[in-house]
Amino acid sequence: MKCGFLLIFLVGSCHGLSRKHWLKNLNFDNTENWDKNRVPCANDRIIIPNQSESVYVQTNTTLREMVLPVDGEVVLGQNIVINFASDAAVDLECNGEDLTYSRNKIKNWFDPANWKDEDVNVNVETERVPCTIDQVVFPSKSLFHVQLDQSLSIATMKIGTEAYTTKSLASFFDSPSGLKQFERINAASIELTQKTQCDDITGCVCGNDKSVIKDKICGLYECPNIACQSPLRAVGGCCNLCGGMLTMNYYESKFNMELFKQDMYDTYSSAEYIGTRDRKKRDTATNDGVDLYISKVTGDKIQMVLTDKVPGTDNGKNASDKARKIKDDLAKNNRYGVYNIYLQATSAATGKQNQKGDMSAGAVTGVVIAVIIILVIVIILSYMFVKRRPLSRTWFKKDEPLDASLEMAPGIAVVDLSFDNPMYDSPTKENFYMDPSRPFPNLDDDTSFSAGSPIDDDRSHSILSFSNPLPDDLPDRTLKKTAPAEEGGVKAFTNPLPEDLGDLGTPTVMDPIQSPDTKKGMEDETDA
Incomplete structure (x- = not known):
């Protein structure tokens, strides 16, 4: 062990892997099971x-x-x-x-709630689940029931006191004890790389923050409620958190992840940090309840996440303050080879907030009030618009002229095809034809009408009248009442058309339903 520390501090090429312990079991003496x-x-x-x-x-x-x-x-x-x-x-x-006994459900390998890091409190959910660079331990004197529904790769695995290889682990899975404790879906398997250290001096990436595996992990984890405003979401995190977060770049020739972690944990972690190996530093460490977690994430950046255990509305305040202090200290002392240090910190708390992107109660109330105000404004404007209406009309009423004009394209001739309706604006009279039972008005011998002559306004025999459109200089062909013809004859009248219209030919009688008597009477009239 001393050799290992000498290698870490003097050579800087030995980087131990994280060790993850399975938490859930079926033990009688586990308080969580009752x-x-x-x-x-x-x-x-x-x-x-x-x-x-x-x-x-x-x-x-x-x-x-x-x-x-x-x-x-x-x-x-x-x-x-x-x-x-x-x-x-x-x-x-x-x-x-x-x-x-309350244990009634199998536990999934990819649920972050089922794992705990041996040295630090991992506050990034996807990195609680064993990575390809982690060592896995299932404690002794325990019985487990684990669901494994996807094949994976880790460094090493130990169940109780026995360490396994890829081949021996596969054999255990097929044994009675293995079948009872590990439920594998679609023959899922575990590959063991047997690595004991990270080969990159700048640190190894966990890889669980990639979209496919991250979605699976976050889908199994239930986020707690938090009580801060403007919460943070770490790279690889499933839930919002209260506290502070630092991201930074590094110089490959100068940065050493193991040395950086050790100094940050020993200097800034709370007294509860179990990874601090120096008892004197642990005794002098602060008691602000701040958890500090450092990792290398996808994108080749170093991420430092700080949270605290302060309850209530002050949750995250101590972590935010410490994140600011660490940033200032790193800016003054660049011996670690980091640069472009970016700080994110939560602000004062306003109340509980839901997780996974949900809004707080205050934010929801604000949105509801804003929506109500907008609806009221829209209703008022709509009412005023309907009552007043714009000057350029988009509606019209009956008997109301339209304010519209028609503009013709140049070069198009306009032909006036209009005419005056002789019935328009004429005084409406009672039409005697509407009542066949009424007698025809008596017309004396001297009763006549001609073009432009008004009809007596006697409603007892008034009819609708209009001006004769024929010219005024036609000969007088006044329609007069004639004596009745002999029985079987027809009534005669004088042709009002001029006689000098020329030979128009002999008219053809088109009435096929005339009776023989009527036809004979017409012939007699013609001879006469």
């Missing part, structure tokens, strides 16, 4: 529901009663004994109540 978040004691009655996960009892225990499922499973470790006692005096500190 509905009351505590381990059962001697006076308790425990209930294991149907269709729940297996229960692994790895230590001797005493219970008052155990209710077993119809289709469940209780696995006892080697030489493990369960005692049942009816005397409450066995454990005076145990009040005794019903506890229900």
Whole structure:
């Protein structure tokens, strides 16, 4: 181990890999597996529901009663004994109540909530899941149920005390114990590269921030609510966060990721940082609850994410302040070979905010008020527009002339085809033809009408009249009342047309329905 540190500080070419521990198990003594978040004691009655996960009892225990499922499973470790006692005096500190086993769902490999880094608190969700450069550990004396639905590659893997290779791990997956603990979808596999260090002095990229794997990881993770304004989203992060974030470029010839991490963690991490190996530095470290995480991300940049555990509306304030201090210190001391340091920090808190891009309650309220105001303005303007109407009309009313004009193209002749309607503006009279029962008006011998003569305005025999369009200089052919013809004859009248119109030919009678008597009468009239 001392050799390793000497290599790190003197040579700078040995970069240890991160070690990720699986957190979830089926153990009887895991408080997360019980509905009351505590381990059962001697006076308790425990209930294991149907269709729940297996229960692994790895230590001797005493219970008052155990209710077993119809289709469940209780696995006892080697030489493990369960005692049942009816005397409450066995454990005076145990009040005794019903506890229900709550583990009823398999856990997915790619869920960030199922992993924890051995040294630091990783606040970038995709990098909590083991990367290709990470070592994976499944703790001893535990039973697991892991869903693996996609093939992957990691550095090393250890289950309990046994380290595996790619080949031996595949054999374990096919064993009874492996089939019980690892549910592989579509024969998913794990490749072990057996690397123990990063070969790049500037650091190795995790790779989980690429879109395909990132979408899978973020789809499994449930983000917590936060309480700051203008939250941040780290590269590779699934959730918004409160705190500070620094991104920077580096000179390849000068930057050393391992040295940079060690100095930043030892100088700026809180006393809770478990990776600090110097006890004196840990004792003098601040107690501001700030978590610091450094990694190399896609795009060949160094990312530093700071969060804190301050509750309530001040969450992220300590982390933001420390991020500003780190930026100032790095700007003054460029011995690490970093440049273009960009700072992002959250502002004062205003209330809880939802995650994955959702707006805060205050923002939602503001949007609702703005929408209401806009709707009111639109309604008022619409009402005023309809009431007043613009000068250039787009509507017209009945009996109202249109204010419109027609413009003809040059060179087009305009021909006036209009005429005066002789019925227009004439006084409306009662038309006697509308009532056939009324007698025809009596016309005396001297009763006549001619062009331009008005008709007496006596409504008893008034008719609609109009001016004769024939010329005024025609001979007087006044229509007069004639004596009735003999029976079978027709009424005669004088032709009002002039006699000098010339020979127009003999008219042809076109009435095929005339009776013989009528035809004979017409011939007699012609002879006469």
